[in-house]
Amino acid sequence: MKNRKTTDLILAKIKEYDKIVISRHLRPDGDALGSSKGLAAALRASFPEKRIMLASEDASENLAFLGPDDGQPDDAFYSGTLLICLDCGNPERLSNKKYALAKEIIKIDHHPNIRPYGDIMWVEPERSSVCEMIADFCMRYKSEIVTTGEAAYFLYTGLVTDSGRFKYSVNGDTMRVAGFLLDKGINTELLFAHLNLDDFSWLKYKSFVYRNMKITPNGAAHIRITCKTREKFALTSEQASETVYMMESIKGCLIWLAFIDYEDGSTRVRLRSRFVQTNRIAEKYGGGGHEYASGATLRGSKQINSFLADCDALLYEYKSTHEGWI
Ligand SMILES: [Mn+2]
Incomplete structure (x- = not known):
C-alpha cells in the first residue's frame, strides 16, 4: 500500500479538527466535483459532530446533476480549520480565495507535483483521478470512514470521467476501488445517461x-x-x-x-x-x-x-x- 504513512497522518488530522473545509480547482470537472463532494459526504457520515464545508466559488453546468455545493463560508469559520485541497496543482487555481485563512492545509492531487503547497501532501501522478485516491482512502480506513451510497456515486463519477470511461491511467488499483464503490450500490444507468446524452443543438x-x-x-x-x-x-x-x-x-x-x-x-x-x-x-x-x-x-x-x-x-x-x- 503506497504512502500509507501519509494517509495515516491525513486521517489523524481529519480526526483532530472540529472544522474541515474541502476545496477543489476552478472550472471544476467530474474529478474535482466528485472528489470534493464524495469526501464531504463520507466525512459527514463518519464524523457527524464535525462541521464540514465544501467551499467553492464556481460550479459546472454540465455536471449540475450532482447537486449544489455549500458556497463560501465567512472568514470567521476559517479560524482553526483544516483545509483539504483536491485535484488542484497550485493554490492560485483553487476555487477558494480564502485558502490562506485555514490553520493547516492538505494537498491531495494526481497532477505532477510541480508546485508543492500545504502542510501535508499526498500526490500520486500515476493515479487515474483524485476520486480514485479518495475512494482508496475510504477503502483503507473502512472501519472508520463511512462510504455512503451518495459518496460512492460522487466518487465513481470522477473515476469514470477522469479516466475517460476507464480508458486512461487505469490499473488494478483503479478497478479495485471501482469495485469497492459499486458494492455501495451506484445507479450506473442513470449516471451514464447524465454523462452521455446530448442536446440536439x-x-x-x-x-x-x-x-x-x-x-x-x-x-x-x-x-x-x-x-x-x-x-x-x-x-x-x-x-x-x-x-x-x-x-x-x-x-x-x-x-x-x-x-x-x-x-x-x-x-x-x-x-x-x-x-x-x-x-x-x-x-x-x-x-x-x-x-x-x-x-x-x-x-x-x-x-x-x-x-x-x-x-x-x-x-x-x-x-x-x-x-x-x-
Ligand atoms: Mn483530476
Whole structure:
C-alpha cells in the first residue's frame, strides 16, 4: 500500500479538527466535483459532530446533476480549520480565495507535483483521478470512514470521467476501488445517461467542428474556436473547452488540440495526445498538466501557430522513431 504513512497522518488530522473545509480547482470537472463532494459526504457520515464545508466559488453546468455545493463560508469559520485541497496543482487555481485563512492545509492531487503547497501532501501522478485516491482512502480506513451510497456515486463519477470511461491511467488499483464503490450500490444507468446524452443543438455544434477542423502534415488535429463561433452556438466556456474531445478518435492523429478564444484577447489551448507525451509543449508556453492532457494560455495568432508547429515537429520526431502507434 503506497504512502500509507501519509494517509495515516491525513486521517489523524481529519480526526483532530472540529472544522474541515474541502476545496477543489476552478472550472471544476467530474474529478474535482466528485472528489470534493464524495469526501464531504463520507466525512459527514463518519464524523457527524464535525462541521464540514465544501467551499467553492464556481460550479459546472454540465455536471449540475450532482447537486449544489455549500458556497463560501465567512472568514470567521476559517479560524482553526483544516483545509483539504483536491485535484488542484497550485493554490492560485483553487476555487477558494480564502485558502490562506485555514490553520493547516492538505494537498491531495494526481497532477505532477510541480508546485508543492500545504502542510501535508499526498500526490500520486500515476493515479487515474483524485476520486480514485479518495475512494482508496475510504477503502483503507473502512472501519472508520463511512462510504455512503451518495459518496460512492460522487466518487465513481470522477473515476469514470477522469479516466475517460476507464480508458486512461487505469490499473488494478483503479478497478479495485471501482469495485469497492459499486458494492455501495451506484445507479450506473442513470449516471451514464447524465454523462452521455446530448442536446440536439450540441450535435449541430459537433458537425460544425468536424467540418472546420484541420490536420497538420504529421497528424495534429486542431481547431480554433473564435468568440464569434462561441456566440453563434451560444457556448459556455465549459462547452467550448469540450471541443477538444471531439478530435480524439482520428486514426493517425496522435495529438489533438482546441484553441479557445476569450474576450480579453487570450486563447486557451487544450492539448491531448496518445502514445506521445505532450505536456512539455504546454510547459514551454507557461502552462502544464498531465503527460497526455495539458493546456496553456496563449496570446495572438503568432503564438498559436508556433504552438501548432511545435506539436507537428514533435509528431514528426515521434513517428519517425517509434512503431506501434495508431
Ligand atoms: Mn483530476
